[in-house]
Amino acid sequence: MESSSAALGHPAAAGASAGAAGGGGHHHGPPEAHASSKVDRQVLGMILFIVSEVMLFGAFFAAYFFLRVVVNPEAWPPESVHLPVAIAGINTAILVSSSFTMHYALEGIRRGNHLALKLGLAITWLLGATFLFIQVNEYIHIGFSARDGAFGSVFYGLTGLHGAHVFIGLLLLTFANIRAWRGHFGPAAKEHLGVEIPGIYWHFVDVMWIIVFVTVYIL
């Protein structure tokens, strides 16, 4: 919780602290914001964005479970539908692996190992792109479309929504890769926010896929 500050009629207070912080120099502009939450504003922004994304996915899952439990059709999925569970399982392993390589990249840069950062980010990007490629390939060969009943709609809705998130994640990783190769990042926390924030997003995307995979393909 941020503190509510109500300094009592003492104009010297702000000036004294500003002077101290600036090594005795003149302070221009507003004072530094308090950060009682101890979270960088950029990280906090991503976390809040993810909270909104959880609600978005929640709406799609609500639709899925409404159709499956409340509408309760005779067969779920319909008998004509054969989901490629094995391929989706391998694809899940590929995507989950990319979270480990992402974490490896960040642990690398935290220790000042730029090679680990570049390697980890590059492999993460490749694994993410492979996942997306396999998913598109699955769409081509799966044998039903979003128009084929409620199951088709909700299947493509959930997996498509997730695929869009993987695509956005790949864009973020592309920028992180380029910046890593150009030497923009350093070991201090503030020096690699450009990897930390896409990393949080990427883990979220992976967690959502685990839930989508278990819900749609397994249960």
Place this chain on the structure above:
Amino acid sequence: MHNPMRSEAEAFRWLVVILAGALTVIALTLLTRPLVGAIWALVLIVAGLAMALRDSRGTEHGPLAVTRGGDGRHRVLALANQTVRSPALLEQLAESTRERRAEIRVVVPALPGSRAELWASDTDEATELARQRMELCVLDLREAGHRANGAVGDSDPSVALADALAEYPADEIVISTLPPGRSRWLDERVVERAREELSLPVRHLVWDPEAKRATPG
């Protein structure tokens, strides 16, 4: 209460936990039937939410950053709530600033009356009460001839202290509390933590309003 996911490392930890849970759901579903897996998944979701709630209790305390002064003025930061106008605190502040160029900042945390008020951010009344206490204390100090100012702080006294130190170059800290057993701040180790984490002298004053006497902390 604090956010249980504050960094990539924590997000990764959550991913590993969820992955482990998902693997058990998959195994159970393949070995039995989907309904059993679904029930197990529900159990895991409830357990996960409980774990997240437990992890998010309390305030996450980071290292305290101290702002340094440099103009030769001795600055005393006083942290108090119910005991902010106790004669013992005023005497201690007078003692700390005796015969030198000095300044006192009084910080009174805005403590909501209940957890529900805290969660609902319904802190207007608490902030107003804290402001009144702080202003009366500052007026007392000014009447006694001290250079003094004040601020209302976060409901968590440790966070209020951290916020105050981030902008106020204190040379000494005085924390005034109720006696042990009646002081929530002592239960929360506010004084101990300040002494452990700060390189500044931290004086602790215990004031018993019923007995109207002070004891050193």
